[in-house]
Amino acid sequence: MRFNALLADALVRDGVDADADRRGPNGEVDVAFFLDGTWYLMEAKWYTDPITVEPLRQLRDILTQRRPGTIGILASRSGFDDSARRRAAEVRDVVLFDRPHLEALIGGVATGSELVTAANRSVAVYGQPDVPLAALLRPRRPVRCANSLSALVRHAGVSGCVARMSAMIAGQGTRPASRNEWPRLRRHGVPAGVSRNRQHRSTTTNCR
Template sequence: MHRDWLPLPVLAPVDPRCELAFEHLLRLFQQRRSGTTLAGMKVYSAVILNALVDALRTIYWFQNDLRSFLTRAGVPADVLGALPWGPGTYKRIIAQRLVDQLAGEPAVGMPILNGIIDSVVEMDEDMPHLVRLDDGKKKADDARRAVRALKDLLGRETIAERADRARREARTEAERSRVARIQRQRDLKALNDRFLALSMIPDDAASKRRRGFQFQELLRDLFALHDMDPRGSMARPGEQIDGSIVFDGSFLVVEAKWEAKPIEPKDVRDFQGKVQTKLDNTLGLFVSMSGFTDYAVEEAARSGRIYAVLMDGSDLAQVFQGLVDLTELLRRKLRHAAEYGRAMYHVGDD
């Protein structure tokens, strides 16, 4: 007989208990895949968590921007404070440590992870904050790929549920960004009002001294608004500096003057001398409302190396009016100094 005609074996009846066990395992698998255990707690596979790390690594280029995003996503300040922010630490390491910590403490960490994932999947895929950077198209493309990979792993139904929940709770990244933008505009307007008030102070000796102190306070508040961790004036024998900030992982010593005339070469030379006594990666930011003479600008590069970049009243006016972002302006100044060897840069010079 041809083997195709062999009779099929008779199967024994399936034990109902086996059917129940199989259905139970199937439900567990489906619930695990969708991110829910029988206890109702959200869990995620290692693949999804790795995709989240990759998304966090790419959606923002600078650590300060990533930290602000995580704050808006609901990550507690003490959790963020425990992460290794700063120069020499890659964003992937920061993101990996955050995700591992939250996943390792499900009772506390899973709600926070849910908020982070909600914020990531709700991001504007145009990534305008990345596009405006150098090589921005590639940075934005990398971020889009990472976010889409996370979305694919979560599944379309999950994405829709998250979007609906985020909208109901007004927790979409767009909404958070809108609220943060409005608050930032209000804060910047308040600083601009103070800036304009300072410009009305007369030039007599007593008033000028008071204006100088108020100008330093105004700059500290401006730096704080941009998350630059400003510190106040510091003094040591024979030396006085107005403060310092942390910018893109580097320390900048700050000198601020509001004089009647432009700054002369001697002031620039003296300030650069102070900067040279600090750590090797320390740079200087000299802020002068009255600007700098041409000779003073040349003095900043006379030694063959620029230790400080210069900022004048026109720069500050644009910042306070919201015409240019302070963070972006400083990045352009530093890049211009690195590429062209000039300490002064104004918007439009490139």
Template sequence: MEQERSLRQWYTELSELAPDADAVAKRRRGYDFEKVLKGLLESEGLEPRSSYKSPGEQIDGSLYLDGGFLLLEAKWHADPIPASTLYQFKGKVDGKLVGTLGVFISMSGYSADAVDALIAGKSLNLILFTKEDMDAAIIQEIGFKQILKEKLRKAAEEGLAFYPIVTELVKASASEPVHIERAHYDRVTGKVLRNDTQPATPTDLIIVCESDTDREVLANIVQRLLSGSKSTKKIEIISALGKISVPRIANSLLMANPEVRVLTVVDSDNDVAGSQLLLSNNIEPTNWAPIIIDPQIEEWLGLSEEEMRRLRRASRLNRSLQAVEQLDLDQLRKTDPVFDAFCREVLSA
């Protein structure tokens, strides 16, 4: 128990390193994170092996789970991991024993096209973790093994390289203001992923979107909508980390909970018809609706693609949330039928 507490404290300290810290401090954080990760895996009986070299390549490590070995790579960079880095790791995994899988942990997330590019390939043998997954494993004390097993199940059943454990909950009730909270669910059992597992209360609507930034933007829009409606609702918002993953995750959610309404929110990328086909061809149940923003969600916020491209990741999110605060919801509903459809789904959930 003392080791678990110390790992949690150490991990928290690493997470609090200032974004403008010097390169030496960031390199030290990377080394320390490897130690925290090794300690976490050891504490869960996953028999980790530290970084080692095989001919012509460097492997961050490996772990043992239920009779099989998985290769491991962990990165804590300033910028999201691009598809090229994932392909490089995939190449290492491909060259090992048939059936070997890889676990990639990126504490800075993944680029917009990275996850989609990975699952669009012929074979899937990587499981992706984000910082939010590691927060859930260490700070929330859910455990790495439990999250890994959930991700492996979804990779096998749905072909998902990344399956989200973290969700934003927007809750409205008569007794307290509308608020946003973060939760972690096991979507197979419908229970909260905690050591003292308790049944999750029913959700009125699940929104699946493309990215973490979209998730935060939509959560704040939903919060504003519900604040003005005086209704009692619970709406869950999930990031798929990629457009191709949106219908797969929506399909998985609907199969597990067919009574819950699912809303898929994607950018059209200047192809509304193609986006509609992507969703409809990959979602089997009927209790869902598409929201296709043409060309992208920044259109709702009055932000240009060029402006957002100039900003760093954290600055893009802050700028987007500022735009949500300034948004005239009623006026946008009058001028944008897609936004109006989104609002009607939220308010009628």
């Protein structure tokens, strides 16, 4: 019970609507919370040995009695054995949190929203419900729009007006066109608000 309350308090601290020890006609849920339009039900286990597949089966029984789309989180201080990990990989609606995840949540190393969102992304995008904390919170590769756009243009062999417009959009030192210039820019296929730089005006008028 104290473990459940500790986890719920950590989520509430991070601005997540969470409750501990919710009991209903279909059994008790250790921690229930709502985040980004999704309900999560967490079962928290404070065992000495890695837990087996049985608690996961019990959590899935609870999920089948709840609204479709509800996600389960099985939290274990002692980790999981291979049977639990295999079963979680099969069902795809349960996330596994072990001791490092729980310590990060309680200690504020990561917010509840960051941790849960990253775990949900791992399941939805990669089909991995059990990801080490360091990999789960690794910063995603930053997007460099100008470089990515230039590489795309080169790879696709785009030429002429489209390539020049792409370079213009990704260029430096541009400023939005004035409202009086929008009709002229539209005639040349340039979105309003992209640029009114002298060099760019000359490139757009030379499109073929």
